[in-house]
Amino acid sequence: MPELPEVEITRRSLLPLMVGRKVERVVIRERRLRWPISPSLPKALEGQIVQGIDRRAKYLLIRAASGTALLHLGMSGSFSQVDRSAPVEAHEHFDLCLSDGPVIRYRDPRRFGAFLWTSRPVEQHRLLSKLGVEPLPVVAKDRATGGEATGAELGVSGDYLYERSRGRTAPLRNFLLDGRIVVGVGNIYASEACFLAGIRPDRAAGRVSRARYARLAEEIRAVLTAAIAAGGTTLRDFHADGQEGGFQLQLRAYGREAQPCLRCDGMIQRRVASQRSMFFCAGCQA
DNA sequence: CCCAAGACCTGGCGGC
DNA sequence: TGCCGCCAGGTCTTGG
Numbered sequence: 001m002p003e004l005p006e007v008e009i010t011r012r013s014l015l016p017l018m019v020g021r022k023v024e025r026v027v028i029r030e031r032r033l034r035w036p037i038s039p040s041l042p043k044a045l046e047g048q049i050v051q052g053i054d055r056r057a058k059y060l061l062i063r064a065a066s067g068t069a070l071l072h073l074g075m076s077g078s079f080s081q082v083d084r085s086a087p088v089e090a091h092e093h094f095d096l097c098l099s100d101g102p103v104i105r106y107r108d109p110r111r112f113g114a115f116l117w118t119s120r121p122v123e124q125h126r127l128l129s130k131l132g133v134e135p136l137p138v139v140a141k142d143r144a145t146g147g148e149a150t151g152a153e154l155g156v157s158g159d160y161l162y163e164r165s166r167g168r169t170a171p172l173r174n175f176l177l178d179g180r181i182v183v184g185v186g187n188i189y190a191s192e193a194c195f196l197a198g199i200r201p202d203r204a205a206g207r208v209s210r211a212r213y214a215r216l217a218e219e220i221r222a223v224l225t226a227a228i229a230a231g232g233t234t235l236r237d238f239h240a241d242g243q244e245g246g247f248q249l250q251l252r253a254y255g256r257e258a259q260p261c262l263r264c265d266g267m268i269q270r271r272v273a274s275q276r277s278m279f280f281c282a283g284c285q286a
Numbered sequence: 287c288c289c290a291a292g293a294c295c296t297g298g299c300g301g302c
Numbered sequence: 303t304g305c306c307g308c309c310a311g312g313t314c315t316t317g318g
Contacts, residue, residue: 003311034294034314058312075312076296091296110295112312127314170289179313186311254311274290277309 002073004135004184005227007058010079014104017081018050018062022099030093034074034114037094041117045069050098056123057131057183067119070127074112080105132181133160135220155221156182158214165213168206173278175205176220185220188254189227191279193220195253200285201278202271226250253279 002010026042048064055061062069081102082095089107094115096104106115118125137155164181165172175181176190185193194201196219199212208216230250252262256279257270266283 006311032295034312072312074295075310108295109297110310110312112295168288174289177312188311275292 002058002075002077003186003188003227004058004224005189005231007060007073007184008055008228009231010073011053011055011060014053014060014079017102017104018096018098019052020050021101022047022049023064023096024099025095025097027095027097028093029088030111033093033108033111034072035116037115038117041069041115044117044119045096056128057134057179058186059128061122063122067117068122070114070116070118070122070125071106072114074108074110074114076110077106077108077113080107131179131183133183135182135184135224137221156217158210158217161217162208162210162213165205165208169204171202171273171278172199172205172208173201174274176201182220184224187276187278188251189220189223191254192223192252194278195280195285196223198285200280200282202273202280203286253281255279 023045024047026045028037028042031037031039044067045062045064048066051063051065053060053062058072060071060073062071082105084097084103086103086105091109091111092105092107093111094106096106098104106113116125116127122128133156135156138153161175161182165175168175172194173187173190176185176193177187191201193216197212197216199208199216253268256268259268260266261268261281261283264281264283266281268279268281270277270279272278
């Protein structure tokens with residue numbers, strides 16, 4: 001479930017539940033995530049007031065006075081709000097028990113997620129320091145997140161993508177998934193943005209024109225914004241796990257192999273590169 | 287530096 | 303029904 005829209009929706013869902021509350025207890029049942037959860041993390045976080053929740057790429061940053069918790073949902077992570085007495089289901093690896101409030105429970109069957117703590121400026125963390133630009137404009141209140149690289153304030157720009165792609169022979173889809181270039185564009189939206197921009201995702205990134213990158217940057221912002229808006233509607237009152245509310249993605253290309261193109265009389269086809277599928281219409285993408 | 291593959295995991299699905 | 307292979311929304315790490 002987690003592409004950037006889902007992570008952003010999760011962030012917004014958690015805000016009213018967590019900000020201003022004290023983390024009374026961190027209960028860890030399974031520490032083997034992408035990296036093992038540090039045994040000292042609960043002590044670091046317990047007793048802290050949550051000052052804010054920011055997002056950098058697909059990392060959620062839970063801010064406290066003495067440090068920051070980094071959370072990543074991996075491929076299958078989600079949060080839900082549960083009663084204190086709720087029975088623990090499979091794959092529910094940890095709880096954040098808040099003062100005077102709900103318990104926030106993390107579930108992650110594949111355990112590719114992460115839960116880390118740093119007491120240093122979080123933007124200097126090794127997982128964040130080399131990340132590329134944010135795809136969407138950074139709003140003023142989130143500035144502290146550190147997404148200050150080229151063009152972050154305006155979201156990703158066509159000129160930036162054009163410059164960074166010169167000389168690259170890998171498929172455009174791979175280029176868009178490269179977090180050192182632009183963050184938050186996952187496999188679904190890479191295909192979707194390419195479809196909307198009329199560019200084949202298997203074209204070499206270095207052989208896409210400046211004008212077409214301008215269009216592509218626009219479509220990346222548009223599709224992510226639309227997905228956040230759609231998810232925001234469905235998940236307004238917090239079911240942080242996306243499958244719950246039948247979150248409709250309105251996909252035009254991704255997952256539609258052998259189905260008719262919605263724009264021309266072609267068929268959507270699937271092609272694998274770097275062991276991952278991409279979907280496009282050979283009729284209207286070039 | 288660039289690029290592709292490997293690694294980490296579990297679950298759902300279609301086919302036989 | 304049961305088993306098997308394939309596929310999955312991520313991304314860090316390694317090796318060429």
